[in-house]
Amino acid sequence: MSLVSGLAALAVVAASPGQDAAAPQQRPEVVERLTACRAVADNAARLACYDAATAALDTAQQQGELVVIDRAAVNQTRRDLFGFDLPTLPRLFGNAQTQELDSIETTLQSASQAGEGRWVFRLADGSSWRQIDSDPVRFQNRAGQEVRVRKASLGSFLLTVGNSRAVRVRRQ
Template identity: 45%
Template structure:
């Protein structure tokens, strides 16, 4: 690109315009990329309702362009989300967990399993392993009222302030944390 015949001031003005145009474009494109995954998928599904073939194709083209501009996009089935919520239940990974809803919505509130083993650690502490492989440590001073040699149905539920309560068989619940 040459600027022959133009003054230095004109050259500088042209360069500033070009720079702001090309440097500003990525910022503009990023602002128009949806911040939530559902904002990327919803337009695709809405295009199906367009009756005119040419308009529907244009709608799909625009929706796919938005998906492409978003970079890598992964689609996860509800079943996979539920399995991952169960696998992560009890761990404090909410900031890292893409499968946990905001403000507690759609979050798993409890799990049911079978106790496969329980180990008395002394001083009222117990390690309890469930059939899903999760290991829980009893954290309160309540006496346990179950036999470590039997398998019991277990329910672990969210309690207040980020804690968890475990109910083993018909025994009273006690506080636990995930190991």
């Protein structure tokens, strides 16, 4: 796969420092220069344009001014951040081709009671969820139990361990 076609298969997520994060539709200048090379009619000039543009793109990526990730990495990042209130997340990752998450499924690593008898659930994916309702919770507190966290109304989340009743939680 050529560099140009490989770049076309990747998603540009973060732009150079001068880019406005609120406008993700705007491509970084370094990418615009690369795509502008297609319009060059003369073969030698077009090749020189591509060579210069790909060198600039490579430099921008190596210096951290540009981050290029594939769709699988975008979906994994969305999963890792599930439950956090990140208002800019849809602008960074929101397009029809990325996976929208309504729930995650993993296993219980541990659970312990915190203040006021509320539970803190630590999951195998590294996330930690704190009970925010005051209802009693009955579940098998054993590592490896299946856990599902799903979106609920008004921005809240419900966590279920095995076949237990759902517990209203917030990501920590």
